[in-house]
Amino acid sequence: MLTQTRTGSLLHQDHMRTIDVLQAIQEMTHRHPSAPAVEGAVRADLERLADTMRAEVERHFGFEENHLFPLFSKQGEMGMVVMLTHEHRAILPLALEAADLAAAALAGGFEETGWRNFRDVAAELVEREIFHIQKEEMGLLAAIAALLDPAADAALSEAYRMAVGGEAGE
Numbered sequence: 001m002l003t004q005t006r007t008g009s010l011l012h013q014d015h016m017r018t019i020d021v022l023q024a025i026q027e028m029t030h031r032h033p034s035a036p037a038v039e040g041a042v043r044a045d046l047e048r049l050a051d052t053m054r055a056e057v058e059r060h061f062g063f064e065e066n067h068l069f070p071l072f073s074k075q076g077e078m079g080m081v082v083m084l085t086h087e088h089r090a091i092l093p094l095a096l097e098a099a100d101l102a103a104a105a106l107a108g109g110f111e112e113t114g115w116r117n118f119r120d121v122a123a124e125l126v127e128r129e130i131f132h133i134q135k136e137e138m139g140l141l142a143a144i145a146a147l148l149d150p151a152a153d154a155a156l157s158e159a160y161r162m163a164v165g166g167e168a169g170e
């Protein structure tokens with residue numbers, strides 16, 4: 001999709017990275033009907049999941065809620081802001097739970113019950129978060145392009161860089 005603003009393209013890059021990780025986790029859980037050994041590709045997928053979910057919660061959601069959504073509320077886009085914020089509230093605990101379960105498995109492996117629980121949490125997270133990202137990709141990025149002038153875009157993408165805290169991504 002076409003992203004015409006710097007801010008939109010930064011968010012878009014985050015979205016694509018997150019979808020990548022979620023799809024890898026989905027495929028991994030489908031490949032293993034019973035608890036896999038936490039090594040090799042399984043280990044790598046869990047590490048990426050733990051890292052990405054914490055980053056998503058701590059800075060991406062935070063940036064959207066603290067910097068972007070207030071601008072849209074001021075422009076009268078309350079409906080979109082309320083809907084996306086509600087989705088964040090539903091996804092955030094799932095993302096943290098998935099990250100915690102992944103971290104625990106990285107430290108101590110999976111037992112069958114723990115594996116089933118992880119698969120359930122991951123499946124719900126994948127479904128909700130991919131749907132949320134698709135909505136933002138369709139609505140939010142277009143709204144950013146329509147509502148931000150170049151100066152506001154520059155200020156916002158700078159705020160994003162500050163929120164990211166110098167960690168330039170992979």
Ligand SMILES: [Fe+2]
Pocket residue numbers: 061064084088132136
């Ligand atoms: Fe969001």
Ligand SMILES: [Fe+2]
Pocket residue numbers: 011015060064133136
């Ligand atoms: Fe987003």
